[in-house]
Amino acid sequence: MRMMRRKTGQRGAARTPAKTRILDAAETLFARTGFYGVSVREITEAAGVDVALVSYHFGGKRELFAAVFQRRAQLLNPERLAMLEQVRRQALPGAPALEDIVNAFTYPLLERSARGGPGWKSYFALIAQVNNSPEWGPILMTEYFDPLVERFIAVLREALPECDAREIYWGYQFLTGALTLTFAETGRIDKLSGGLCRSTDLDSVHARLAHYVAAGFRALCERARTESGRPAPAARRTRRATSGRTGQRAAR
Amino acid sequence: MRMMRRKTGQRGAARTPAKTRILDAAETLFARTGFYGVSVREITEAAGVDVALVSYHFGGKRELFAAVFQRRAQLLNPERLAMLEQVRRQALPGAPALEDIVNAFTYPLLERSARGGPGWKSYFALIAQVNNSPEWGPILMTEYFDPLVERFIAVLREALPECDAREIYWGYQFLTGALTLTFAETGRIDKLSGGLCRSTDLDSVHARLAHYVAAGFRALCERARTESGRPAPAARRTRRATSGRTGQRAAR
DNA sequence: ATTAAATTTCAACATTTGTTGAAATCGCAC
DNA sequence: GTGCGATTTCAACAAATGTTGAAATTTAAT
Structure with a gap:
């Protein structure tokens, strides 16, 4: 005889499978x-499931x-990649604006965290912790996100062709830091x-964020272009603060 | 009867007290x-000390x-505060450059993490985790750092007098995110x-970092000034990405 | 040297940890 | 229904968890 549908539905019900409930x-x-x-x-009790099922599944x-x-x-990365390629395509024959590249990187995440439901919210909070963990970061972030990140950095380099690659990597690192702390939603800014x-x-x-980061990227490239004379490790200087000369503006 | 000297050390020695060894x-x-x-x-074994001493001390x-x-x-915060005030004093009667303010915020940290010894390195890695933890962040970061942060933000506002306060808070949040991820030193950028x-x-x-962040702050204030017309939540726009008008440069 | 306080040691506590096998139950094609 | 693999249950495992009280020791002032 025909079985009834499946899934969560009413009647015979067949609620969400244990594996999914555990993941949630x-x-x-x-x-x-x-x-x-x-x-x-704690996990299996919250999932309403036997302890042994974690080992089993x-x-x-x-x-x-x-x-x-x-x-x-x-689920996320293909979408981000698609958005990146779309942005790239639309900008042809030139390179996309930095803001648009950054946006393709962040928007799918921010959008799901904002309106994707509590599961997504938890997920991004988890990413915030993993990204800043010396134990898990190098394993999980690298495995599941770095292929995507490499593609993004490649496009960033196209958009900043005269810029030293190192500036891009550091700029990207600052971006992830800002982004993931946002996901942590610790309520501190409140x-x-x-x-x-x-x-x-x-x-x-x-x-x-995209404006902030894009401006940051440009500043890094500018700095590399103009300050390449002095290697600029600084760190000795007891007195003068470092800055460049770019900043006097407000003090004038 | 006389006991022999001590334990490990030669001579009077008096090795570091247990409380300190536990903290380390x-x-x-x-x-x-x-x-x-x-x-x-694990902690007390690494410290070479009895388990019970944690509860005792x-x-x-x-x-x-x-x-x-x-x-x-x-130890850190008074130094950062002093550096901030020094930067402020040197800029009088104007306001300090954004780069210098950010630098007063970050330099004492970066310097100690780079050359302060392994203890400092661990400490900052710990901060990276706590800052991104919904459990500990609101408790520890707020208690031990927020008084200092409020002072920094006040000076930032002096340096950006026509800028909406919200831009400054978000700009600061992005700064901390970038900074703390750096402290995590997960090796991912490598x-x-x-x-x-x-x-x-x-x-x-x-x-x-200071260049990046200062440029970011300026971009935020600029955005707030020019885009105040549209509330700009975006999130719909399927086609046009956000950018401002600043970014075309590379595409030319 | 005597004393009292501070510190350290030792052993034990009641829970909780992750994992595992064997039995029970389920889903479903025959 | 029969049978069979997939899933779930149940009970138990050894090991590890944070904390504690009482005894032993060290420290420093008298």
Whole structure:
């Protein structure tokens, strides 16, 4: 006889499969207190599922952690890549504006975190922690995001052809740092600003980050062009602060 | 009867007190795998000290964590504040350059992480994690750093008098994100750049970050000034990407 | 040398940790 | 229904968790 549909539906019901429920619960809890801050039992209880199923479905706690990380990455990255290529295509025969490149990098993330539901929100909070973790960062971020990042950096280089590659890498690093801290949504900016800004207001971030970062990139390239004379490690100078000469403006 | 000298050291020696050794070991290990990733026993074994001493000297594991966090913060912040005031004084009767303000914020940190010894390095890696943790960030960062941050933001506002305060708060948030990810030293930029950039090369960061951030701040203020007409949440726009008009340069 | 306080040691505590096998149950093609 | 593989349950494992109280030791002032 014909089986009924499947999925969550009413009646015979067949609720979401255990594997998915575990991933969902793990996502939430890992985002809250990190890998070691949650026990397998807490996860399975939150998922309404037996403890042993973690080993059965994933092999172990670490593999579950990686699975959580991978699940949404593989949804996200193709979309980001497509957006990047679209931006690139539209700018032909020239290179796209820096703002547009950065935007293709950040927009799919900000959009899902803002309006994709609580699962996405947890996921990005988790990324914020992993990205800043010496233990997990080099493993998970590298494995699941670096191929995409390399493509982005290539396009950035096209858009800044006379710029030393190192400036681009550092500029990208500053970008990720700013972006991931935003995802952490610790509420610190709320307190600092007395409620004027809200961590959860990712539209505000979307309106600002690309401008901020693009200007930063340009400043780095400019600096490299004009200051190439002095190697500029600085760090000795007890008295004068470093700056370049670009900044006197406000003091005049 | 007379006991022999002490223990390890030769002569009167008086090796570092247990409390300090615990803090040192905890700093290293917490930085590596976070609060839950290390047991009290691992810490005390690394410190060469009995387990019970953590409870005796600090009260418990959580209090130890906070103590680690506080120890160097109280060394750091007065110095940063002094540098900020010095920068401010030198610029009178005008306001300091943005680069100099940012530099007063970051230089004491970068300098210690680069040349202050392994303890400082661990400390900043720990900060990177705490700053991006929804669990600890709002507690520890706020308590130990926000008074200082408020002063910095006040000076930033002096330097950008016509700029909406919100731009400054967001600009600051992007700055901390970029800075703390740098402290994490995950080695990701090393792989990405094929060895061209090194996470540990904080002099490179020092030479770049202030320029990047200062340019970012200016771009935010400029955006607020010119785009105030459209509320600019965007997020719809399928075609045109955001950019301003500044970015065409490379495409020409 | 005597004393009292501060520090360190030791052993044990009740929980909780991740993982595992064997049994039970389910889904579904025959 | 029968049978079979996939999934779930249950109970238990050894190891590790943070904390504590009592005893031993060290430290420093008298």
